[in-house]
Every structure is written in C-alpha cells, then in structure tokens.
Amino acid sequence: MPTFPQNIISKLPKAGTTIFTIMSALANEHKAINLSQGFPNFETSPELISLVNLYMKKGMNQYAPMQGILPLREIIAEKMESLYGTSYHPDSEITITSGGTQAIFTAIASVIREGDEVIVVEPAYDCYVPAIELCGGIPVFVQLKAPDYNIDWEAVKKVVTGRTKMIMINTPQNPTGSVLTENDMKQLEKITSGTGIIILSDEVYEHIIFDGLKHESVCRYPKLAERSFVIFSFGKTYHTTGWKMGYCLAPTNLSAEFRKVHQFMVFCANTPIQYALADYMKKKEMYEGLSEFYQAKRDFFIRQISGSKFKWKPASGSYFQLLDYSAITNEKDTEFAKRLTKEFGVASIPISVFYHEGIDQKLLRFCFAKTEETLEMAAERLMKIS
Ligand SMILES: Cc1ncc(COP(=O)(O)O)c(C=O)c1O
Numbered sequence: 001m002p003t004f005p006q007n008i009i010s011k012l013p014k015a016g017t018t019i020f021t022i023m024s025a026l027a028n029e030h031k032a033i034n035l036s037q038g039f040p041n042f043e044t045s046p047e048l049i050s051l052v053n054l055y056m057k058k059g060m061n062q063y064a065p066m067q068g069i070l071p072l073r074e075i076i077a078e079k080m081e082s083l084y085g086t087s088y089h090p091d092s093e094i095t096i097t098s099g100g101t102q103a104i105f106t107a108i109a110s111v112i113r114e115g116d117e118v119i120v121v122e123p124a125y126d127c128y129v130p131a132i133e134l135c136g137g138i139p140v141f142v143q144l145k146a147p148d149y150n151i152d153w154e155a156v157k158k159v160v161t162g163r164t165k166m167i168m169i170n171t172p173q174n175p176t177g178s179v180l181t182e183n184d185m186k187q188l189e190k191i192t193s194g195t196g197i198i199i200l201s202d203e204v205y206e207h208i209i210f211d212g213l214k215h216e217s218v219c220r221y222p223k224l225a226e227r228s229f230v231i232f233s234f235g236k237t238y239h240t241t242g243w244k245m246g247y248c249l250a251p252t253n254l255s256a257e258f259r260k261v262h263q264f265m266v267f268c269a270n271t272p273i274q275y276a277l278a279d280y281m282k283k284k285e286m287y288e289g290l291s292e293f294y295q296a297k298r299d300f301f302i303r304q305i306s307g308s309k310f311k312w313k314p315a316s317g318s319y320f321q322l323l324d325y326s327a328i329t330n331e332k333d334t335e336f337a338k339r340l341t342k343e344f345g346v347a348s349i350p351i352s353v354f355y356h357e358g359i360d361q362k363l364l365r366f367c368f369a370k371t372e373e374t375l376e377m378a379a380e381r382l383m384k385i386s
Helices: 019-029 046-057 070-084 100-111 128-134 153-159 182-192 252-265 271-280 284-288 290-305 333-344 372-383
Strands: 094-097 117-122 138-143 164-170 198-202 228-233 246-249 320-324 363-367
Touching: 019 333, 046 271, 070 094, 070 246, 070 271, 094 100, 094 252, 100 128, 100 164, 100 198, 100 228, 100 246, 100 252, 117 128, 117 153, 128 138, 138 153, 153 182, 164 182, 228 252, 246 252, 284 290, 290 320, 290 372, 333 363
Parallel strands: 117 138, 117 164, 164 198, 198 228
Antiparallel strands: 094 246, 228 246, 320 363
16 A cells, blocks of 8 residues: 655654564464563453452443543552551552553653653663653663672763753563662762652562562652652563553652643543452552562572583572573574574573663573473473584
C-alpha cells in the first residue's frame, strides 16, 4: 500500500525492534530455552487470579479513579511506612499506573522539557532514553564499572551542569543485578543538595535482593524522597508481568504534575486488578519471601553451570545473572547471543544493547525467573559449550 504522508521524520530514528522481541522470536524459531526476556515461566498465585475474577463478577469493570482506588493506595502507604519508615499520603502522593514503564514515561514527560539534561547510568533498562528523547531531553551517560557495577559518583559529579534536570537510578539494577548501598544514597544526597535536580528511582525489583543485603530505597532518605519519583511494579513482585500494573510515589508537587500527564495518557489503570491487589497485598509473606525464593533460583542456576566455561559474579538483586563468555570466544556479544540461541538452544540478551554506544564486554544476561526444570535444561546446554 502506498504510504501517506511520505515524509515522516521519525521522532525516534535510532529505535528499531527491541532486542527482547528479536531474541524471543529467534528462541521460538529455534525452539530454544528462552532466558532472554525477563518474565517468570511459572504461574502466579491462583488466589490472586480468583480475586481478580471475583471483582470482575462483582461488577468492578468500569474506569477506576484517575489516581487509583483508595484501598490500594492506602495499603501501599502502610507498606512504605512499615518497610522504609516513610510516609506517603494516599490522596496526593501515590498514583497507580499501568506498569512501571508507564510510570517512568509519565514521570519523565511531566518534568522534562526541550534541552533538559538527564543523567542516565548505563548499562540501562531500555525504556529510559527513548522517553527522555521524546520529551526533548538530552541523556547524559555515566557508565557502571565492572565487575561490581558500582556508580562512580565522581564521574556523576563531573557531568552535572546547570541544565541537569534529573538523575535516574535503578536498584536492584537491570541488567547487572547490582544494588545501591547506603553510601551511594549519601553520595546522591550530596550531589543533589541545594540543586533543583529531580531523581527518578526505578525500584521495580525492591523485593528481589540477595545475600542478606537491604534494599536502599530513596524513600528511606527524606532529603532524596522530597525530590524523587519512585517507581514500582506489581508485575515483578507477583509474577504477573503481563498485567502491566505499577505505581509511582512522589511528594505532592511532583505527584500533581505526574497526574496531569497520567490522566491524559491512560486516565486510570485496570480496575478489577486494583481491587484484587488491594486485598492480596495484605499477605505480606508474599513479598517478604520473594528474595529467598529468587535467591534459591539464582543459586540453583549457578550450581548447575559450575565447571562451565562461563565466568560470573553472583547477582546481588533482580532476576538476572550476567555470564562472561570471554573464555569461549571473541565474538561480539550480539553475534554470540544469536549463535547460542541457534546452535545451543539457549536465548539470552547481549549486554551491549543496554549501552548507547554498544560497549561489548563479552557479557550475556540470563533471566533465572524460571522453573528448576527450565534452568536445569538451559544449564545442561550451556555446559556443552567449550
Ligand atoms: C528496571 C526495570 N524497570 C522497569 C520495568 C518495567 O516494569 P513493568 O513491566 O511493570 O512496566 C522493568 C521490566 O522489565 C525493568 O526491568
């Protein structure tokens, strides 16, 4: 069909099909075990599903309030108080969204204008930069350092200018599995003190943190919280990534701007799921036990591949494990990821795609949010590579 108009100038000229779509399609084509995209391959709780069903049958099938239903906002406020000792007002500081991605886009769109600089720590989750660019913002990159992937705060300081509008952080971090510490938070406090810099803290993996480490939410730090959008996702916590439900916490003035965009972007999030989550969140043990649940999976996966040619440092959080394949081949990570899928039947994500300049460190990301059976099969195949 002829296209009209012919002269569209793309607003995202560099964006193509994402690597997640490419690798999942390749995995399907070659019947490979798909450890590429980050989603669990086990079921969510039948009780949660029944609750959604119950509220659908009860007739909760029309628009929810723009900011989300009150019982859900209230229980989130309670949770923040008990976990992080911080108080967010359900009326004016908590907004329910259609997933973490929408919350991130909305937060950026609500404050970033043409020419504003946004500091992005990379390798970075792939929705950050397009959102900044669509709003006319300029991403300014600071690289995490291998093998621990700590933030070099001196490097951050060097790129702060009068035009810096936002610093984005992500802990636990996708794709590296690193986590921020109390010292990181103190450094961030110092850098932002006395400035108008807004923080966007992506904490969607807050409950997936290992080896006794503590999740350092910006919410724990009043001087950071007062300038932060903090983003969470129910998808990661309740094994329901396909439901696309999340929330954003921010002080009243930031939340007011957030909601102005939110109401014209989606207006509100899914109604029956909000009611179901408001009930289900009362079961604190579901999120309290999540770190242990995923640590067992991380350890299982690592045990299964010990003795292989891959090298690794165990992830400190998230459900991703990086594997270094430099002892196997010198191929580019994008090429090796494809070959691994086609020839060995295991799909992963090459880390270079999370860097704006495609830095290749011979690293692949594997998602271990899978059944033991799947992880065992994948490991068997990885062990065969020499
Ligand atoms: C770091 C990070 N932020 C945000 C998201 C998006 O969350 P959601 O699926 O709720 O949109 C993801 C999902 O993979 C993620 O890894």
